[in-house]
Amino acid sequence: MQWFAKLVNIAANTVTDSLWQANCPLCRRSTDRILCKDCDRQISACQSPEFLQADYPILPDLPLYSWGIYDGALKRAIAACKYGNHPAIMEAIAEKIAATWKRSPHAKEFIQNHKKLSVIPIPLHANKLKSRGFNQAEILAHRFCDLIAWPCHPQFLQRVKDTKAQMQTKSITEREQNLSHAFAVPLLHRSPQTNPRSVILVDDIYTTGATIREAITTLAHSNLIVRAVIVISRPQFKK
Numbered sequence: 201m202q203w204f205a206k207l208v209n210i211a212a213n214t215v216t217d218s219l220w221q222a223n224c225p226l227c228r229r230s231t232d233r234i235l236c237k238d239c240d241r242q243i244s245a246c247q248s249p250e251f252l253q254a255d256y257p258i259l260p261d262l263p264l265y266s267w268g269i270y271d272g273a274l275k276r277a278i279a280a281c282k283y284g285n286h287p288a289i290m291e292a293i294a295e296k297i298a299a300t301w302k303r304s305p306h307a308k309e310f311i312q313n314h315k316k317l318s319v320i321p322i323p324l325h326a327n328k329l330k331s332r333g334f335n336q337a338e339i340l341a342h343r344f345c346d347l348i349a350w351p352c353h354p355q356f357l358q359r360v361k362d363t364k365a366q367m368q369t370k371s372i373t374e375r376e377q378n379l380s381h382a383f384a385v386p387l388l389h390r391s392p393q394t395n396p397r398s399v400i401l402v403d404d405i406y407t408t409g410a411t412i413r414e415a416i417t418t419l420a421h422s423n424l425i426v427r428a429v430i431v432i433s434r435p436q437f438k439k
């Protein structure tokens with residue numbers, strides 16, 4: 201009956217292979233991980249030399265941690281995730297950010313100064329969530345929190361206004377009006393003034409910071425105080 205055992209073994213291996221072998225969402229080559237080694241390396245090459253952004257672009261004293269430069273393979277990977285329906289790409293990127301966070305001396309210092317942190321991803325409006333099928337920032341935040349052992353609370357912040365893409369707005373005033381009252385904190389998750397909660401916001405791309413600032417203001421009204429923002433990437437502007 202040895203041939204039978206062999207046959208069972210071959211069949212089992214074939215099943216395992218077909219379960220674990222998939223195509224890389226970026227180049228379509230076969231891989232046993234989310235991204236193939238080559239694409240993974242290309243994304244790693246987009247890592248920014250500075251994780252903590254030295255210019256504090258959001259608000260003075262509010263740290264922005266940006267893992268990479270929004271260009272090349274990283275830009276393509278984010279686009280493939282959002283517009284090509286590949287949510288798993290966010291998990292692969294979250295693993296890179298978590299590894300960087302664990303090594304960063306700035307992050308270590310930050311954790312020493314802030315206890316009991318919760319993570320909130322920037323939410324999508326229900327309409328966009330319906331058309332995309334997932335919120336990339338939420339997948340990113342969940343995987344990051346799994347690896348860092350922090351609580352992730354997407355339910356703390358809602359996007360109540362179906363805003364236009366900021367790029368479609370023509371003036372600063374229109375941009376501000378577009379985002380004004382875009383977010384809300386459900387009553388259940390508001391903190392009392394006597395016991396504010398420290399939170400970290402997570403998003404995929406940091407550009408003008410207008411969305412992030414609006415979210416920070418809304419959260420602050422409910423005593424959810426943003427202590428830092430973590431994003432995958434930020435465009436590098438030529439100086």
Ligand SMILES: [Zn+2]
Pocket residue numbers: 224225226227228229235236237238239240
């Ligand atoms: Zn690939």
